Amino acid sequence: MATLAVLAMSGLGLAACASDDSGDGGGSGDGGVNSAGGTAPGAGKAECKQLEQFGDLTGTTVSVYTSILPPEQQAQEDSYKVFTDCTGAKVDYEGSDQFETQLVVRVKAGNAPDIAYIPQPGLLKTVVSSGDVVEAPQPVSDNVDEFFGEDWKGYGTVDGKFYAAPLGASVKSFVWYSPKMFKDNGWTVPETWDDMLKISDEMVAQGVKPWCAGIESGEATGWPATDWLEDAVLREKGADFYDQWVNHEVAFDDAGVADSLDLVGGILKNDDYVNGGFGDVNSIATTAFQDGGLPILKGECGMHRQASFYAAQWPEGTDVSENGDVFAFYLPTTNEDNGKPVLGGGEFVAAFDDRPEVQAFQTYLSSDIWANEKAKATPGGGWVSANTGLDINNLTSDIDKLSAETFQDPEAVFRFDGSDQMPSAVGAGSFWKEMTAWITGESTSDALKNIEESWPAS
Incomplete structure (x- = not known):
């Protein structure tokens, strides 16, 4: 599963243009910059330097639509203060638990927000196809080139045009464990997949189930198992093969994918390895993903592969740190030739209007300034960005x-x-359905074949 948002804007050039709050969309889509003219309220301040080009935006408002809800919403809104101080513009924030469905409805009805934080590249492509999303202005493109990798920019690009800059991010390639358990038993964090299996075998020898897992998630049951397979494909076959597989240029039931799923099966379908604290292999399908790793706290299992956002699932009072009750390590690779693959998710900022205030807000969100302001506005932790301008010291959570x-x-x-x-x-x-069936007994070949046959013809 994934998350985050993308902003996209365009403009008519550096010449000043009138700013209005009509929100009627449109724009030239050429990546130019629009300015309201006048002198920005924050002119001369270091943190406002990049925003001065948009002029005095006092009295204007940017509407933002997102799936980011309380309690995370407050930190988002607090992080916009510098933007308002620099430009004079305000931000009207609207969160919704029906975001994915309602965004498409609103766009079709001609009621799109100025900005939407989109958590899936696929959804971005869908809304771009409506013709209402505008290209990102040049300052946003420049920021992404400076602070993010090419892969991130690619996810905000559709048909060769750049629309949406990354916002927040999550790392999925993590394994949660108990630092105390590892220390007491003389185990060190594994650097290779084989090392990880060796530790697993040592746990078995000591009467501890090395792995616990849960993939139950209501209508989305099965999604944690898809993450397992994606991580394995990246490690076994590399990023290029992964891209081809995701884009269906390689069949879902290709032998390379089957090998990767069998690699996962060596852990998740191994009766000696799972399911610590819950039962047998079949219990993985009925264990809520939120509960999947909790047996680590009782010493009933040793490791749990789950994303960085799982930090929020540990009970209140749990010390989540390198020397605490629980922490995480990078899921080791199986093939050094494939570098250090990192599976993750995030949001992208897509824009439906190119008014100066909207372009200015896009620019702010794509900058190192905002990334650090957001970190400071999140003292309780639970947020991170792939923005390389983010000072890690501004993050409070280990x-x-x-x-x-x-x-x-x-x-x-x-x-x-x-x-x-x-x-x-x-x-x-x-994909969700067949991974669940695979956990409960379906063969690798049948599961992958069924997914392949379900792929839409066009």
């Missing part, structure tokens, strides 16, 4: 710091969650 370090590692090869890029019939349908 797991957030580890995530940022993972993103900023020069050897990291980032790839977005595969199911979030696939057609919904597969990524949010057969």
Whole structure:
């Protein structure tokens, strides 16, 4: 599963143009910059330098539509203060738990917001196809070139045109564990997949189930298992093969995918390895993903593969730190030739209007200034960005710091969650369903064949 948002804007050039609050969309879409003219309220301040070009935006408002809800919403809104101080513009924030569905409805009805934080590249492509999303202005493109990798910019690009800059991000390639358990038993964080299996075998020998897992998630049951497979494909076959597989240039039931799923099966379908604290292999399908890793706290299992956002699932009072009750390590690779693959998710900022205030807000959100303001506005932790201008010292949570370090590692090869890029019939349908069936006994060949046959013809 994935998350985040993308802003996209265009303009008519550096010449001043009138700013209005009509929100009627449109724009030249050429990546130019629009200015309201006048002197920006924050002119002369270092943090406002890039925003001065948009002029005095006092009295204007930018509407933002997102799936980011309380309690996270407050930190988002607090992080916009510098933008308002620099430009004079205000931000009207609207969160919705029906975001994915309602955004498309609003766009079709001609009621699109100025900005939407879009959590899936596939949804971005859908709204871009409506013709209402405008290209990002040049300052946004420049910021993404400076602070993000090419892979991130690619996810905000559709048909060769750049629309949406990354916002927040999450690392999925993590394994949660108990630092105390590892220390007491003389185990060190594994650097290779084989090392990880060796530790697993040592746990078995000591009467501990090395792995616990849960993939139950209501109508989305199965999605954690898709993450397992995506991580395995990245490690076994590399990023290029992964891209071809996600785009269906390689069949879903290709032998390379089958090998990767069998690699996962060596853990998740191994009766000796799972399901610590819950039962047998079949219990993985009925264990809520929120509960999947909790047996680690009782010493009933040793490891749990889940994303950085799982930090929020530990009970209140749990010390989530390198020397605490629980922490995470990078899921080791199986093939050094494939670099350091990192599976993750995030939001992208898409714009439906190119008024100066909208372009200015896009520019702010794509900058290192905003990334650090957002970190400071989130003292409780639970947020990170792949923006390399983010000062890791501004993050308060150890797991957030580890995530940022993972993103900023020069050897990291980032790839977005595969199911979030696939057609919904597969990524949010057969892929989830068949991974659940696979856990409960279906063969690798049958599961992958069924997914392949479900891929839409066009």
